[in-house]
Amino acid sequence: MQIIISGGGIGGLTAALALQARGHEVTVLEAVREPRPLGVGINLLPHAVAVLDGLGLLPALHEMAVETSALVFANRHGQPIYRDPRGLAGGYSHPQFSIHRGELQMRLWAEASAKVTVLGGQRVVNVRDDGGRAVAEIETADGPRELAADLVVGADGIHSALRRRLAPDEGPPRWRGVMMWRGTTWAPPFLDGRTMVQAGHSRAKFVVYPIGAPRADGLQLINWVADRRLREPEPGLTAPDRADWSRPGRPEDLLPTFGRWRFDWLDVPGLITRAEQMLEWPMVDRDPLPRWRLGRSTLLGDSAHPMYPIGSNGATQAIMDAQALAEALGAHADLDTALAAYEDERRPMCARIVEMNRQEGLDAILDRVEALAPDGFADLADIIDPAEVAAEINAYKAAAGHRTAR
């Protein structure tokens, strides 16, 4: 098939590679003219790493990323609540990787450019079905143009133009009052130098993990995300204007909340004040859609199911979509049957994650511990059964598609 993918992010580029590997002729159209390594850290869960391994990318991931050994939950006093071994240490077939989003995108871009047509400066604004073909309507610096194919895949992110065809009255993404500050800081490694930590609770949470090996001076690039609830989620609350997304943040926005979070194993205010970059984003999502396909087009990744960044699911679920779409097109000769099979496989799970993340997902345990012991605890078992904590976290993981090899 001839397939156009609108959007050269992690989802679109992985889909391009997975579809090309199955013999399809793929063209990726990316709105940005020259992609740059934007963003900070993301985590790739083992099931997504397995997909990238199938595309020959495991050595590159080992080169670029940190193999995450564990996810540690802690209260805002730095007391550990639960340690969840990750990747091979957690019994999975593949590692979990903490990686710089922009570097991963650039690597996928290079990989895809060697195998399929990848064009920058091409904004897909609409798709229409015409005589048994899908026609992408494209804006470029040289004016509008059109390109026909058998299928157009909308991998164009949270502000997706192609999603708008399915949900014309949807409006802007949903915001419930939490702002995120994403930063990177060169700092001494903490714990084993490979651990991801989520500390605090849903009103003030600090997520932190390294995204590179220590350099010669011993410092490691540490990625962190500080969440603060700025508003209560009352009806009618609207997200900050899109023009204000990813604007530079200031330490003064965070120090009143996180300034005293000095644990004996992590200096949170130190990471904030010494950040080399810090960007502010509203935490937003969208309601799950009743369908992703319309004629000869479908959606994938954030355009299909933007979700709160909880549980390391953003890039992971986009990669799982890419794999499922390629498999469904291989398994069914009829396009509509294939797109229905792809949706049946992916849509219910992604809708479930959107809903679970609205309830804090696996981080809900942080709120429970904060409510039970706001001043900390002598022994966790005094306030909550540790087996209950493990069961809650494992239930989320199972619902979000984690599968151990054991």
Ligand SMILES: Cc1cc2nc3c(=O)[nH]c(=O)nc-3n(C[C@H](O)[C@H](O)[C@H](O)COP(=O)(O)OP(=O)(O)OC[C@H]3O[C@@H](n4cnc5c(N)ncnc54)[C@H](O)[C@@H]3O)c2cc1C
């Ligand atoms: C600039 C940027 C920085 C990010 N930084 C982080 C981060 O630090 N941490 C994190 O957890 N997540 C980050 N994300 C989100 C994360 O990358 C996604 O949640 C996840 O990887 C799923 O990716 P996706 O490919 O579905 O969507 P995206 O990564 O959003 O990619 C969508 C792509 O489509 C392109 N596009 C948009 N509209 C059109 C159009 N009309 N026509 C053609 N192309 C179009 C965009 O330029 C982009 O390249 C970032 C996303 C972006 C775009």
